Amino acid sequence: MASHSFSASPPVAPSTSSCPSPVHVYVAGVGDVGAALLRQIDARGDAGRDLHVIGACTSRRAAWGAPNRDPEAPLAGVDEAAPPDWPAIVDRLAQETPRPLVFVDATGSPDVADYYEPLLRAGVHVVTPSKLANTRSQAAFDRLREAAAEAGVQYRYETTVGAGLPVVQTVRNLVATGDRVRSIRGVVSGTLTFLFSALRDGSSFSEAVRAAVDRGYAEPDVRDDLSGTDVARKFLILARTAGYAVEPTEVQVESLVPDSLADAPYEAFLDRLSTVDPYWRERSAAAAAESAVLQYVGRFSPEGIEVGVEPVPGDTALGQLGAQENLFEVTTDRYAAVPLVVRGPGAGPSVTAAGVLADVLTAVREARPPSPPA
Numbered sequence: 397m398a399s400h401s402f403s404a405s406p407p408v409a410p411s412t413s414s415c416p417s418p419v420h421v422y423v424a425g426v427g428d429v430g431a432a433l434l435r436q437i438d439a440r441g442d443a444g445r446d447l448h449v450i451g452a453c454t455s456r457r458a459a460w461g462a463p464n465r466d467p468e469a470p471l472a473g474v475d476e477a478a479p480p481d482w483p484a485i486v487d488r489l490a491q492e493t494p495r496p497l498v499f500v501d502a503t504g505s506p507d508v509a510d511y512y513e514p515l516l517r518a519g520v521h522v523v524t525p526s527k528l529a530n531t532r533s534q535a536a537f538d539r540l541r542e543a544a545a546e547a548g549v550q551y552r553y554e555t556t557v558g559a560g561l562p563v564v565q566t567v568r569n570l571v572a573t574g575d576r577v578r579s580i581r582g583v584v585s586g587t588l589t590f591l592f593s594a595l596r597d598g599s600s601f602s603e604a605v606r607a608a609v610d611r612g613y614a615e616p617d618v619r620d621d622l623s624g625t626d627v628a629r630k631f632l633i634l635a636r637t638a639g640y641a642v643e644p645t646e647v648q649v650e651s652l653v654p655d656s657l658a659d660a661p662y663e664a665f666l667d668r669l670s671t672v673d674p675y676w677r678e679r680s681a682a683a684a685a686e687s688a689v690l691q692y693v694g695r696f697s698p699e700g701i702e703v704g705v706e707p708v709p710g711d712t713a714l715g716q717l718g719a720q721e722n723l724f725e726v727t728t729d730r731y732a733a734v735p736l737v738v739r740g741p742g743a744g745p746s747v748t749a750a751g752v753l754a755d756v757l758t759a760v761r762e763a764r765p766p767s768p769p770a
């Protein structure tokens with residue numbers, strides 16, 4: 397038998413080396429995901445020299461220049477630290493910054509999402525984990541994709557669904573190769589899977605919500621997770637990526653936010669959430685008595701999108717999800733008898749940042765020349 401020797405050297409990180417000049421990257425939002433992204437770019441070491449972070453901001457500080465290498469304080473001590481002046485930032489990126497340039501939006505802010513189209517039209521790649529720009533009207537979604545195609549740049553949003561899991565690209569590949577998505581079923585909120593799993597383990601609803609926030613699984617406002625909005629947005633993005641035209645108003649959503657707290661200020665909302673602890677303890681116990689577990693399940697078919705809480709049998713794949721796991725089952729013309737399944741952790745700063753970084757590298761590798769005018 398031939399013998400093989402294995403090298404102990406670390407794997408070489410894929411680089412954008414086909415590209416002669418360094419890739420400039422602007423990171424908007426240095427919260428859970430943005431900070432993890434900066435750490436991962438830094439950790440690429442020599443392989444990472446092809447990525448040059450030229451600026452970053454939070455809602456209170458904006459800075460040009462390479463961020464501080466201290467991962468805990470990436471914006472500390474850099475020049476021009478001041479709240480972001482978005483029109484000025486976008487002008488500078490659109491008109492003065494050398495290409496290739498990737499704008500990463502890790503803010504979750506609707507104001508920042510408004511700038512994707514002008515940035516794309518100015519020849520800037522846009523990579524985003526934020527679902528906001530993709531879940532406005534169908535026409536707005538189409539415009540972003542057209543802007544990217546016309547400018548010959550990439551608009552990549554893999555991490556809007558399933559964080560670092562390959563879900564959006566899988567759906568894109570199915571469509572690009574002539575398959576037709578017939579339906580998608582899934583548990584697609586890391587926060588809600590974690591929440592129901594914690595309830596089964598004896599936590600109260602309100603404690604589990606705080607733990608999901610502390611672990612960085614939740615949206616910047618956790619009510620977006622609890623209201624089902626985050627799951628509805630993910631299904632809207634998947635349906636649109638699969639080629640279906642769907643408006644947000646067409647999605648049927650069940651909310652876990654008590655009506656009495658819907659309009660409460662954020663901290664008051666978190667403080668008073670314990671009022672629903674008994675309700676969720678009983679609902680979880682009732683499911684367990686039927687050998688089932690609660691999951692927040694979404695379903696897409698050409699007839700529509702519905703998302704809500706369901707008791708699912710505990711001995712099924714959906715019933716066995718725990719921690720911050722997601723599971724997507726995609727049924728297509730080719731995957732008809734048995735669906736294509738993607739499963740794994742679907743939330744959290746490090747897996748999300750890794751997906752964003754992969755999108756940055758792919759954006760530059762796959763950039764195409766602009767399409768000729770019609």
Ligand SMILES: NC(=O)C1=CN([C@@H]2O[C@H](COP(=O)(O)OP(=O)(O)OC[C@H]3O[C@@H](n4cnc5c(N)ncnc54)[C@H](OP(=O)(O)O)[C@@H]3O)[C@@H](O)[C@H]2O)C=CC1
Pocket residue numbers: 424425426427428429430453454455456457480501502503504505507508525526527555556559612613614615616742743744745748
């Ligand atoms: N966490 C996760 O597991 C996942 C998150 N995502 C998405 O990633 C995005 C970021 O999430 P996450 O990192 O958890 O959120 P955080 O709340 O931890 O961070 C948000 C960051 O954006 C900054 N910010 C907010 N508004 C603005 C603005 N108008 N201009 C500049 N900066 C702004 C905040 O600054 P400040 O602190 O000053 O307010 C903060 O630095 C969201 O869109 C989320 O949906 C996607 C997949 C998974």
Ligand SMILES: N[C@@H](CC=O)C(=O)O
Pocket residue numbers: 555556557558559584585586587588613614615621626742743744
């Ligand atoms: N808040 C989301 C994060 C990813 O989109 C979740 O919990 O799944």
